[in-house]
Amino acid sequence: MDVSILDAPSPPAPLIPPAPKVHPRPFGGSLLGELRIAREMSRNLVGAYCEADFEDLFTPYTFLGQPGLVVSDPASARRVLTSPNYVRPVKANRPLRPLVGEGLLLAEGATWKRQRKSLAPVFTPAAIGGLLPHFQDAGAGLAEALDGRSRVNLAEAFHQAALDAVLRALFSRRADAEGAVLAKLARRYMEGPAHFNLMDYVSKGADDLTFLDGERRRIGGQWLDAVDALIAARRAAPHPEVRDLLDRLLATRDEDDAPPSDREIRDQCGSMLAAGFETTSRLLFWTALLLAQDPATQNRLRAEVRAFPPERVASLDDLKAWPLMRSVLFETLRLYPSVPLIARTALEADEIGGFAVVPGCMVTISPWLIHRHRKLWDAPTAFHPERFLDQPHPWAVEAFLPFGAGPRVCIGAGFALAEAQIILANLLARVEIGLASERPVIPVASITLGPDHEPDFILTPIVQARP
Ligand code: HEM
Incomplete structure (x- = not known):
């Protein structure tokens, strides 16, 4: 017997982060069952799945009298997302429209096409490269805000940092007074009216009984007023040259060379x-949650960041110095797709995977389900960033759809x-990230996938080795 094999340390078991309970059987089949699904999904969009959903590639269903099909076959899902026969359903838009x-x-339709075309130059790699200093400032701002603090609600800190980054990139503004207003409004919205309600499920039109959506309209109105105020401030004091996304938006022109309206x-x-x-x-x-539970990956990532510190990032190309970082982010998006x-909705009749699709049929493509599907991934529930490390083009992984x-x-x-x-690089360069408690954090989804509670993290400053 080769004793060296017995002596060799076994590789650490992969981290299997907790998830909502998978129900043994579907709830549907009766009006009571369907109402149970509606209640469960209003609480947690990823909370009503059953075992078979992680095994089947197509699941036809009827929900409150409306036909639907869950499509988890990646090629078919991509076909639906590419085909003009399928449009965003009214009910999916209702919680978002007020914002x-x-x-x-x-x-x-044509309005989307025109908007997408005129916004494309705002998001080219060159334009995003130009936003890197804003991201650096937001990262440094986060590190500064956390400096000296050992026990921190990172969900809240990241909320603030991501808002800071987008405000800087969009308006060249920090998350100051106006930013704080927007952050508070967004938080109230996501915790409350962003969740689907029964009216959303049964509505046929975008405006059906929306007078019942008082809180959505109230918070949405305040949100758009705050955005209006930021735009008015820019119009009053324009930049001499392009500095941010708003400058680029103001400079966009449609096919007739007309500028976009204020609205x-x-x-x-x-x-x-x-x-x-x-x-x-x-x-x-x-x-951060995954890295806190996987210190070995966290240390490897820190070594990568220390070899090429965030202050050295001057172009998008420089981000190639962090291959593990990219893989960790992709693996996180696989396990926890922000948009789950x-x-x-089908406009005309079609067939998907041998199932008939009637006009009006709701087709559901769930990155949550596809990314954890047992027929599509090895060890689907394990955190294993290496699966993306060898992929020259992770976008080409057919079953990976975090961005649609x-x-x-x-x-x-x-x-x-x-x-x-x-x-993340700014944070990892300065602190080790750990968790204050072992209480499992369970994902809960409305429009985005958040945690059931916001755990405290323990941040330990990195002691820099003397040169
Ligand atoms: C982790 C971050 C993000 C994720 C996971 C994500 C995910 C998605 C997904 C899945 C869609 C497609 C929805 C559909 O087909 O119905 C989408 C669309 C969109 N996203 Fe993101 N997104 C992220 C960040 C961003 C950022 C930073 C911006 C802008 C600064 C943005 C702006 C948009 C817009 C405007 C659309 C609509 C595009 C269209 O319909 O043409 N997203 N996003």
């Missing part, structure tokens, strides 16, 4: 803020990844 108006996130600028800014900071702050939170559910796919793929993906890398 984003008619901006890119919810626009459809369109406001709705685009509202969309960027709403789509941009909650999603990225969630990504930062889940990454993407919905579409097709023409409506997230326009801010490059922005979010650059921002998250720089903010």
Whole structure:
């Protein structure tokens, strides 16, 4: 017997982070069962899945009299997201509209096409490269705010940092007085009216009984007023040269060379803020949570960051110095996709995976489900960043859809990844991240995927070795 094999230390068991209970059987099948699903999904969009959902690639269902199909087959999901036959359903838009108006996130048809085309130059790699100093400042601001603090609510700190980053990138403003107003409003919105309610499930039109959505309209109105105030301040004191996304938005022109209206600028800014900071702050939170539970990966990541400190990042290309960082972020997005559910409605009849799709059928594509699907991944529930390390093009991994796919793929993906890398690097260069308690953190989803409680983290300053 080869004794050396017995003596060799066994590799550490992969981290399996906790998740909501997977129900043994589906709830549906009766009106009572469907109401139970509606209640469960209003509380937690990823809380009503059953065992079979992680094994099946297609699940047809009827929900409150409406036909639907869950599509977890990656090729079919990508086909749906690419096809003009499928549009965002009215019900998916209802919780978002008060924050984003008619901006890119919810626009459809020719209006969407025009907006997407005119916004494309705002998100090119060159334009995002120009935003790196804003991300550096936000990362340094976070490190400064945490300096000397040992027990910290990082969910809150990342919320603030991601808002700071997007405000700097959009308006060249820090998360100062106006920023604090927006942060508070966003928090109240995400904790309350962002959750789906029964009216959203049964509504046929965007405005059906929205007078019942008082809190959505109230907070949404205050949010858009705060955005208006930031734009008015810029119009009153324009920059001499392009410094941020708002400068680029103001300079966009449509096919007839017309500038965007005030309302369109406001709705685009509202969309960027709403789509941009909650999603990225969630990504930062889940990454910190995983790293706190996997000190070996955290140490390797720190070594990578110390070999190329964040202050040296001058271009998007420099981020290639952190391959493990990118893999850790991708693996976090796999396990905890900030947007856990993407919905579409069929305009015309179709067939997907042998299942008939009637006009009006709701097609659900759940990155949460696809990313943890037992037929699509090895060790689907394990945190294993190495699975992305050898992938030259992780985007080409068919079953990996954190930013959606097709023409409506997230326009801010490059922005979010650059921002998250720089903010995390600033933190890891200074502190070790641990958890204050062993209480499991369970994901709870409304529009984005957040934690059931915000745990305290323990931050231990890194003692720098003497040269
Ligand atoms: C971790 C961060 C992020 C994740 C996981 C994420 C995810 C997504 C997903 C899945 C979609 C597609 C939704 C659908 O097809 O129905 C989307 C769309 C969008 N995202 Fe992001 N996003 C992130 C960050 C950002 C940032 C930073 C911005 C802007 C600064 C942004 C702006 C948008 C916009 C405007 C759309 C709509 C695009 C369109 O419909 O043409 N996102 N995002």
